[in-house]
Amino acid sequence: MGFLSTLFLRWRGGSAASDPRLLPEAQLSGPMPWVIAIMIAMTVVAAASGLALRNAAATASADLEGGVTVQIVTAAPAERLRQAAAVVAVLAKAPEVAEVRQVAQEELNTLVEPWLGTRPGDDVEALPIPALIDVRLKGAATADQVAHLRALVVPVAASARIDAQAGWLAPVFAAIGTLQWLAGGLIALLAIATIAAVLLASRNALGNHRETIEIVHMLGGTDKQIARVFQRSMAFDAAAGGLAGLLFGVVTIVTLSRQFAGLGSGMVAGAVLHWQDWIMIAAIPLAGVALAVLTARVTVLAALRRML
């Protein structure tokens, strides 16, 4: 009987098979991991920028949300002081006001010094600087609430001007929003570029291995089996590239954040990344791998469907 007893067992029960060793491993390699590394690094930096901008806007918005500033604009110092005191007294009794504080003259002097000069002989106190009253509301400073406060203040201080603090930064918030959309758009473009690169690499690999694929088809291999080989190869390439890209991106983020921290600006100080943001950034290479594998699968299956 010899070998036939074992050889001639009928293998019909096998299901769709683990991946046979159809194609040489890493057959998609070459520039692919590097391309993916660059894409992932740029995506990481873009995402980190978008998230930091969002955090900066959120921090600034939280700080200013319930803030209202009352300016007493009159040149006569005594009248200015009288109106300021009257406004503080009225607003302190208003139910929607959580806190009211007149900004001290020394603070005002400090604020205007950089613009008005601090050379010897300068006397900023001689300037008719408006009295400022910082008001904190219990909720957000809506237009209705600002109008209500104005109705309370104007009878006791005719020269009072009332502004919601958030209103001053509205153009900044709009700009931040635009930058966030730009970051999102950049990420979308990078994803599209990654898809295109994977698509070309997969088609190229299919062309290089067309003969082997035809043989495997003739031996009863399914499209999914063949596609799995390409997917696995692409997953390795994308994972290697993704890891390298993540490392490069993180180094870039840390370097940039240190440089921005050195500016000492209040708005920039809010542009930090929280731990949730870092998790999102760490997930970018995983998303990249998933995108690359999915693209390879769809590309290969579509190409195989055109073969008999």
Add this chain to the structure above:
Amino acid sequence: MIQPDAEIVQFDNVGLRYGTDKEILADVSFTLYPGCFYFLTGASGAGKTSLLKLLYLAQRPSRGLIRLFGTDAITLPRERLPGFRRRIGVVFQDFRLVDHLSAFDNVALPLRVAGVSEKDIARPVGEMLDWVGLGDRQHARPATLSGGEQQRVAIARAVIARPDMLVADEPTGNVDPDMALKLLRLFESLNRLGTTVVVATHDVHLIRKVPESLIMRLDKGRLSDPTGALRYPPRRPAMAGADASPPL
């Protein structure tokens, strides 16, 4: 499930042409039955390889009807092709081994494609390679094998999963007479176990070695029937499973 008397292949007025060229095969009609041993002969360019391509589903005909294992192969959905192809062992004229795989892995490929576990692969593949005389060349890549050795690997790959039908295109063209005879005996062993064997060859000596075989002859794309192979019932059908012992 193949019925004992059911035809395994049926061609009815099949024609094949590439583009607008003249038909390579014209009005080809025949029936193959389970357990029979067929030789397909004809001069070079007669259309033997084209006919075999239709048999192992590498090509769709330009016209006509093909039934395979009782199913219309013309309208067979693409996703069902792998299941049918696994029932057909093919020895290609140009071997078509996978270059980056060793002889062992080439022979194991049909089993792996069929989902056989690795522990069930090593022994039969090793034994098969031993039998075709390549036991000591298991790890060799095709590029390092001679033409005859490549052909033996191709044959081992075609028969390793014991197909219902074996289609071989000039399977002994590159081996010495002793090995040719040995391979022929392997085909006969498979045939006795119920596998329908179709061997395309123009080697008359080879055909004479299998006296019970049925012969189909192709001449300029048209089929003739010198031994009554195309008649029903066939002149002398082999009995499936009559003798499981190989003539080793």
